[in-house]
Amino acid sequence: MALRQIYHLETGLRPSSSSSLVGIPVLNPGRLRFKPSPALPLARPRSELGGSEEQGKAEKGDGDAKKGRRKEGVTLDDVNPVGLGRRSRQIFDEVWRKFSGLGQISRSLTDDDDGLLLIRGPMCEFTVPEAQDTTVLVVGATSRIGRIVVRKLMLRGYKVKALVRKADPEVIDMLPRSVSIVVGDVGEPSTLRAAVQGCNKIIYCATARSAITGDLNRVDYQGVCNVTKAFQDYNNQLAQLRAGKSSKSKLLLAKFKSAESLEGWEVRKGTYFQDVVAAKYDGGMDAKFEFTETGDAVFSGYVFTRGGYVELSKKFSLPLGSTLDRYDGLLLSVGGNGKSYILILETGPLADTSQSKLYFARINTKVGFCRVRVPFSSFRPVKPDDPPLDPFLVHTLTIRFEPRRQKLVEAPGANKQDPRSFKLIMEYIKALPAGIETDFILVSCTGSGIESSRRDQVLKAKKAGEDALRRSGLGYTIIRPGPLQEEPGGQRALIFDQGNRISQGISCADVADICVKALHDSTARNKSFDVCYEYVAEQGNELYELVAHLPDKANNYLTPALSVLEKNT
């Protein structure tokens, strides 16, 4: 008795209610469950507990049947012959069910016997812990890959939205019933707003139905543009709603909109050589940072000295509570006229700059205004022995111009620019929020297996779509599968590679599996890769070996496969 009471103290539940809440099988209640009555010991007030020790022991030994009988005579209701008869029948049924159950080897379970725990809960091999809080929009849910993606997502417990062009009965029949269907067209930006509402991630596996250029452009390029744009708009809207506190909002480091905003920025000059003699004979250097009458902040000047440079630098004053380690990289909006610059980050204790470590990254600008994304991972230490950059410690940002290694850019007026002078118009510098996971998975193609007459057009559209996605600022994963095959997945080893070297096909199901696995895999963020079946070389013809990965239940093949691939390619 003591044991049972403790159990219920722990759980805080009656046996009957526990089963219905947790989803343990509740068989037909009328047939086999006793209704909890005041006479049952479980509902007894605490004061009685001590004295009921002996009673409890006896009862424990006797089992359920006796418990039922003990209720007799407690209230008038219980002696009602009809009630008695019904109850004794329940008892008999229960006993008989158990008894006859013993004589069987295979038991067929009733519908709810497996319960939540086994079908959707942690006991199911497919369940993904993050799935419950994630809504995925599948664009192209009725395509060969999309169909399987939707099913896989449903099995894993995701909330799924499917974008379809028309809500035809046969389309709806094709999709699982709890998928929420949004009618829209990737070619029509206005129809996408509702589709991205409430979504955390997007899997784009729509392809053009024909190789007509207009179709290709509409789906493979414009479609990706429109969906990324709608998704970014939605994210920005969330960021605004949360007043910049959202994890999606960028951190403003500097905005050059007034003369005051230039305060704190220092212009410095220097040379790489301590060669005083040489400096005497060349033209020297000069630079200034000023706010022009047209409202631009301009950093301009010239460097004629061999090995000389000029730089613009500022110590950060970050808002309280925000540190750069939660960010992924820098975003600069500048007009650099095609010159290249070097960004330098200084880390270390503020008080003692002699201990500072310097990290640099080279950026290229375009003619006119452009936005440059520089991930922190692309910064290299100036001294090769220093540890990799830790964004948390960064305190100073420097933009350096040097005439070395400048590309000669053909300016629009065909007059050659002097590589030694520069003019950099600055608009803002922001820190890009770090994302751990990918936001947008695009299924593209490798181009093999397409009839050669249309291959270029198809690839052009796909490439344009990929580029649009990369520029969008979303965390992306671009999968380029080999020619698709209608085969069950998980059969053959897969090869992940970058750089157009693959030759084999791949099953739709494997591509779908990669999509679903990539959703929560940090190594998949901001990567593009080709994937196909392992190439089985004929004896003696082995050219090179790629690491192959066999998809399986037990191993997560994706992480090791992707971690060796390069980001931002």
Added chain:
Amino acid sequence: MASRLGSLPPQLASTSLHHHRHHLRPPQCSGQASLSWRRAVAPAQLELISVSTSPGKIPKPFSTTAVATSLSQGTPVRPTSILVVGATGTLGRQVVRRALDEGYDVRCLVRPRPAPADFLRDWGATVVNGDLSKPETIPATLVGVHTVIDCATGRPEEPIGTVDWEGKVALIQCAKAMGIQKYVFYSIHNCDKHPEVPLMEIKHCTEKFLQDSGLNYLIIRLCGFMQGLIGQYAVPILEEKSVWGTDAPTRIAYMDTQDVSRLTFIAMRNEKINKELLTFAGPRAWTTQEVITLCERLAGQDANVTTVPVSILKFTRQLTRLFQWTNDVADRLAFSEVLSSDIVFSVPMAETYNLLGVDQKDIVTLERYLQDYFTNILKKLKDLKAQSKQTDIFL
């Protein structure tokens, strides 16, 4: 073709019914059983021949295969399209789930019922209504199907012959006639050794019928499912109800149905494994008492075990056999005959693992399975307790 198919079902129905009358008279010796299924096959083949020769060909002894090929040529089917029969069952639902995850297009044959199997549709399977006990509903469900996976077993409350024998015969004949490429059938381990148990006898007869049908088949014999133990032992222990067990020394090598379905698909796709009979068993064979002890240990509480001697079960079976109206009950108790022997329901699996290329480490053991279950369920109960702390503090 439609008219041919249309003419099939009634004939199939009549042959199987005709057969049934002779068949289900427990206990039969195996010799009689084999005779009786042969009698069933013969008329069925005749029917098929007459169907195939309707355009005016001369009947040939092997024209059944001709029918099958001509039909299958007419409609090229994708190898990823499968039909799962018995998809709502313990094993069936795992088979469906695994198939969907591996990229198959799954069609489920489900009996029409008031509360439809929503979870199958939610996962993305196509549900078609049909009933094995009504053979005329079968052919339509097989159109465009490459492989049939048959995990159906009759429910305990219905007469054992309806689904398990008549339905299966009709299904197999139909599959043959419609050129199904592969037929996967789940049977019971040792079913050939216990003809006195109706379910096992039927399974054995179905195996033989399938082997002689000319279909490409795969028969998988199973021992016991871990999932069944949850409802039988784990839940009663947690709910502090009495657990009923026998003192039988029989050992069963329980297996996780998720593993069964995984291995099934590996075997099914293997070109080398054709027209074969495989037996799947779990890593270790357990007696009832051992399972209960394990559950008690993992749940951290004692169980009220009511042990029923096997002799009582046997006696009850004898008693119920005396009356016609309790014959079904007797059939259901028939396993007591098997239980009373100290048979081990298990087979060494090393060779099978080798054949399928599966690592034994990936097969779930009962200890791990139940451990998982209890960890999860106790955690869930704890969460609920945390939620309901304020209101239920008294309890």
